Amino acid sequence: MNAITPRLCGNDALLAAARAVIAGGGSSNMRNLGIQDPLVVDRAMGARLWDVEGNELIDVNMGYGPHLFGYADAEVVGAVSERLRLGAMTGIIHRLDPQAGELISALMPSVEQVRFANSGTEAITSAIRLARFHTDRTLVVTFEGHYHGWSDTLLRGAITAGSTGQHGRTELHAAPGTNPEALWHTVQLPWNDTDALTRFFADRGAEVAAVICEPICANAGVVHPLPGFLAQLAQLAADNGALVVFDEVITGFRVSRGGAQELLGIRPDISIISKVLGGGFPVAAFGASREIMNPLARNEAFHGGVYSGNHAAVQAVVSMLGKIQRSPSVYTDLEESCSHLEKKLRDSFAEAGRHVRIARAGSVMSVAVLSGPQTGLEAYDAAMDAIDFAAHRRFQGHCQRGGLYFHPNPLEPWFLSSAHSREDMDRIVDVVALGLRALAE
Incomplete structure (x- = not known):
């Protein structure tokens, strides 16, 4: 999967067309928040989506969570x-x-x-x-x-x-x-x-x-x-x-x-x-x-x-x-792969010298860039105060341009599915590392 090329007219033009007839462009406020690089989807399959310009992205937003077995099962x-x-x-x-x-x-x-x-x-x-x-x-x-x-x-x-x-x-x-x-x-x-x-x-x-x-x-x-x-x-x-x-x-x-x-x-x-x-x-x-x-x-x-x-x-x-x-192993398999991904992500942030909050429940994972070292994040107030919202949105934009999509809002969790292969997990880690390097520049 190649890195995404700079935005061409397709996404921009269709987003503008949507905003002309649909309030904000999307039919939910959450779809209209924090948009940096316009993204208009053409199709989705398995763990991936393709935009209207033909760019392929690994998706860890996964429609906000319904797709346990991946898109279009x-x-x-x-x-x-x-x-x-x-x-x-x-x-x-x-x-x-x-x-x-x-x-x-x-x-x-x-x-x-x-x-x-x-x-x-x-x-x-x-x-x-x-x-x-x-x-x-x-x-x-x-x-x-x-x-x-x-x-x-x-x-x-x-x-x-x-x-x-x-x-x-x-x-x-x-x-x-x-x-x-x-x-x-x-x-x-x-x-x-x-x-x-x-x-x-x-x-x-x-x-x-x-x-x-x-x-x-x-x-x-x-x-x-x-x-x-x-x-x-x-x-x-x-x-x-x-x-x-x-x-x-x-x-x-x-x-x-x-x-x-x-x-x-x-x-x-x-x-x-x-x-x-x-x-x-x-x-x-x-x-x-x-x-x-x-x-x-x-x-x-x-x-x-x-x-x-x-x-x-x-x-x-x-x-x-x-x-x-009929798939009793799906949860244990996801736990194993998500645990592997969580460890690799923690390593990537540590190597980049970036503070992060990673919290997980099975295949639901929160990854949020923090403003500094924080503890006691089991309270909502503490977790909110610790997040660097602006830095996280920039980080999301770098990752999206690298071929990984997750929501720009750091409070929106990642969702993994049985369609995400170990190779996908490794690619996610690679793109995150690239995103962190770009964030530091």
């Missing part, structure tokens, strides 16, 4: 293509629906029943509604750095132009355009601070409907829970009649067969899954015990959506989870 794409031929959506229960639910329950035993949705945000919104119905309370506890979609209830400090300070951080506030009153029933606490959590429950525990968290905070630099933190969280919630909601949109079926809850040995009351669930097709799900899901079964709590559980999406779930069931 033949088995999943083939099954969904056939389902499209037979009818993608009728709005009626389909013969594949029970099979999809059974596969989820088999891999994630805390989920006895599920409902499908079209996105993580939809599933999270429905899960919170269900928790509030079940407890007859409204207060929801969240944690700093954890992202739970873009509903008014849970979106705080959205990233907008001009909203970031010198560290690229956002202040805690209602996102512009949202109803600030929606946050009156949401409280945000520091992640990994057991004392703060305990004090809060002592003061307001009787008001809490749910505590929602990413069991491993993958959306803000892969910040693991400290030993005992999630167990204490679960105990405080149970003692106060609140429900624990795990947002496993990223970690579900990604960090292990049963998600982070299996890896960490903590069973939540409600689980939310997406991304790997559909292998790149738009689908999400939320699930819990039959008791908790009963209000939906009885039509007492509301969840809808014309496209929720459409046949193409459910086919993707059946194909993806079926392949996971």
Whole structure:
């Protein structure tokens, strides 16, 4: 694979054309952040993508994580293509629906029943509604750095132009355009601070409907829970009649067969899954015990959506989870290759004299250029303060020009797949070394 040539007119022209008719150019704010070298994709296969100028890049962004087996997996794409031929959506229960639910329950035993949705945000919104119905309370506890979609209830400090300070951080506030009153029933606490959590429950525990968290905070630099933190969280919630909601949109079926809850040995009351669930097709799900899901079964709590559980999406779930069931070694193989990559990356940064934060959970890895030596990065504030956002964006640009793509935002993790070969891993290390040398110039 050759290094990428300087930008030609193709990417620039198409990005300009997109911006003329699509606000910002991309249909998500995250696609429009930190763009230095315009990149417009033509196709993606395995561990690679090709831009409209024919440049080939190894991709470790991987569509923000769904592609456990790589882009355009033949088995999943083939099954969904056939389902499209037979009818993608009728709005009626389909013969594949029970099979999809059974596969989820088999891999994630805390989920006895599920409902499908079209996105993580939809599933999270429905899960919170269900928790509030079940407890007859409204207060929801969240944690700093954890992202739970873009509903008014849970979106705080959205990233907008001009909203970031010198560290690229956002202040805690209602996102512009949202109803600030929606946050009156949401409280945000520091992640990994057991004392703060305990004090809060002592003061307001009787008001809490749910505590929602990413069991491993993958959306803000892969910040693991400290030993005992999630167990204490679960105990405080149970003692106060609140429900624990795990947002496993990223970690579900990604960090292990049963998600982070299996890896960490903590069973939540409600689980939310997406991304790997559909292998790149738009689908999400939320699930819990039959008791908790009963209000939906009885039509007492509301969840809808014309496209929720459409046949193409459910086919993707059946194909993806079926392949996971038949591929028991995929997680151990990924752990081995990602551990190798992590070590090589640490060596590269050390040789370059650059400070870095590398944190990993299985095949989810955070790589962020730091402003100096830092410790105690298990807290969101500390991790944010340590990152050199400007240097990281320059580093990303050098790597992209060298044939390696990852997101310019250092909080967005890398995702590795079974399609990334050992040769790909070695090439990643080589490009990173080149990027670090260019950063020093």
